[in-house]
Amino acid sequence: MTKYAPAFIVLCCAIFSGCVTSLNPIYTDKDIVFDTSILGEWHDPDSPEKYAFSQSGENEYHLVYTDDNGVPADFTLRMVRLDSLRFFDVFPDEPDLGGNEFYEMHFLPVHSFVRILSTSPTLDLATIDDEWLNKYLQTHPQEIAGQEIEGELVLTGQTSDLQKFLIHISGIKGAFDEPTQLIRGE
Secondary structure (H helix, E strand, O other): OOOOOHHHHHHHHHHOOOOOEEOOOOOOHHHEEOOHHHOEEEEOOOOOOEEEEEEOOOOOEEEEEEOOOOOEEEEEEEEEEEOOEEEEEEEEOOOOOOOOHHHHOOOOOOEEEEEEEEOOOOEEEEOEOHHHHHHHHHHOOOOOOEEEEOOEEEEOOOHHHHHHHHHHHOOOOOOEOOOEEEEEOO
16 A cells, blocks of 8 residues: 655645545546646746646656745646546655654545646646535535545545546536636746
8 A cells, every 4th residue: 555645635735726635536547638738837927836747657747746835746647538528637646754654554645636627828727616515515415425534525436426526517607616827937
């Protein structure tokens, strides 16, 4: 079993505010696509945060996200096509915690996902509005399985259920936050 630090999960969520996490990915091998236009450095003009995308393997991206304090974190991303929609499935790379395996095994690796609205000329990304999702699932609990852990919703549905859910809610006004627009360059 791989081990992950909660700080990486928090950083993952910090990349895309309103982070919703899942135990399972939103893709199968047939859903993965690769778009070279994503490669390179991007930034939000209203923030010092930076995003550096490189290719990592045949159909995955390596993302080095640098927060507003200049602290980098590494992630593996896969671009996923669900019908006419595209998403990133974001997964933290394993951190080097320097040692205690018993301690490390208590951290659960989770996926998060981001809707890709545009890749050119800007990279426009939107996350699920977590407040909207919590309210929605209170009235539609059968839509997707989830569990509240320390006050945060973690989706526990299978990949196929997650895919159907994302396709469904993508057509609902308010389900996603306002997009973050990244531009090329440092």
